[in-house]
Amino acid sequence: MTPTHFSISSAFLLGLMGLAFHRTHLLSALLCLEAMMLALFIALSLWSLQLDATGCSTAPMLMLAFSACEASAGLALLVATARTHGTDHMQALNLLQC
């Protein structure tokens, strides 16, 4: 594995770790999700250089567009949670937990 690959993978994994080990706030989980998206964006951008292929040049733009949608959806969920549960603490979201 090349150092670039390793660093991008580790950046993605750090963001995933933040998502998995979220402690209190839903907002921090969403931020980690953005970090994962950022790592993927960097990876897609560098791919066309690493693989010497120009076909996948537009991929980062698509990625960015979809992640913007995803982020806005996440933020809307955050606002709705704050409206219904009064807080964005993760302990409040235990309706389906047995």
Place this chain on the structure above:
Amino acid sequence: MHPTTLMYTSSLLLMFAVLLYPLLVTFTSLPLNNDWAASHAKTAVKSAFLISLAPLSLFLSTGMEAVTSSWTWMVTTTLDITLSFKFDHYSIIFIPIALYVTWSILEFATWYMHSDPLMNRFFKYLLTFLVAMLILVSANNLFQLFIGWEGVGIMSFLLIGWWHGRADANTAALQAVLYNRVGDIGLILGMAWLATNVNSWDIQQMFILSKDLDMTLPLLGLILAATGKSAQFGLHPWLPAAMEGPTPVSALLHSSTMVVAGIFLLIRMSPLMENNQTALTLCLCLGALTTMFTATCALTQNDIKKIVAFSTSSQLGLMMVTIGLNQPQLAFLHICTHAFFKAMLFLCSGSVIHSLNDEQDIRKMGGLHHLAPFTSSCLTVGSLALTGTPFLAGFFSKDAIIEALNTSHVNAWALTLTLIATSFTAIYSLRVIFFVTMGTPRFLPLSPINENNSAVINPLKRLAWGSIFGGLLVMLNINLFKTPVLTMPTELKLAALAVSVLGLLTALELATLTSKQFKVTPLRTPHHFSTSLGFVPAIIHRQVPQLSLLLGQKIASQMVDQTWLEKTGPKAIANATTPLASATSNMQQGLIKTYLTLFLMTLVLVTLISAT
């Protein structure tokens, strides 16, 4: 058209017109006058009888038979049905006899049903029945015969259930329809087989085209039809139950005309049966069993009409035996003579019943020999004719049958049963005469015994003349198709007379025992067997409906509702996937953190391994 055929056809047409006119009058909305029954219906039958004497005399003088085919009813590629009438030896002789008997019965019914407010409707039903019977008898193709067959069945139902407020009458009418229906299955089977294999329902065509075919199946169907309609053993309980109807109905339908329709069918189809030994043996054994069984049942009955009904059933068995001997003409002869004396026996019973204020139990009659001499004389004459007293009406047919039975290669068991049944005939006839006419009266003193009404006397007189001379007249004027065996040992020749006399002596002995206590503890089992009609109605009428209802319940509620609609049908999917879905959702605990952590661990592991 040949003048004889013209005469036959126009007489039949005139007869139908004369008989249908009173019926059509009732369909208009004009109210009928009070004596419509006597003035219109009875007169119509009398005129029809006189008209029917014309073809009879023409037939007796020329011996010419005719078949008339008129209007084409339907034409298909394979089957033609036309309206066709057959004027042969059987129909030309039977129609005047049927009309004579019906005339007498209708005249009697004007007295018997006098107090019934619906008397006109009763006569309408009787006329409709008569028209259906004439259609049956004169039919040349099986479709027309079937029309008459069904017509007499339906009119029998309506007439048996005449007093429909009585539950027993409704049950009896239902029994008649159901048992006849089972017989109809046989007739339709025969018709279907003939339509598909012989391609015709015309009698002449069937006879010619079926020479080389194996006719066992349609003949079994026709024998089943005769079993149902003529109350042979197996489908017999409806005939004694049919005595719930008024006495004129019993006299007309269930002694002279309707019940002989089955035998008449077999007589018409006898050329098909000549060469089929299976069918002949079946007829023989079935008839012998019927005649023996019903004669046994008649020995201990106490209702006068039931005794006469069982007597009818026994004579029908005898006719079936004759067909089994391949002697259809003797069976026909017995039909004709039987009509006279059996109708007379029923009319005498009706007169006795009305005279004793609707008492039908013979244990409560007696001494009518002095109180109603004419009726008891006719009863005696009828019983003597029934037992085959020499040279009365019954003798010519019954003795000829017994002689034919004795001199042919026949099943010995059938022969024994028939001879025993003949002796039983004498026994129960004597029982009737002993209890009704002899001895001292056992009824209430104020009984309206009245024989002065000519509406009673004239029919009895006419039928008495018929019972005495009928056999002689018919026998003198017909030609027998098959040569009878004329030489036989003396014992065989006198066999019928001997067993009847034996029965008579036994019955006289038994009659004198009624006033003594012969045995202190009598043997009751044979008596119970005989009085309960062989337990056949008690068993069959309960078992068969119970099994049908159980089967219906199993099919409807268990098979359809529970199985097809719930377990294996629409609810099957729901029943199968619901446990799966609940198990799956029970397995998922919703521990998101744990799942994501594990995912992370795996990815870290992969990255580290691939980095080295």
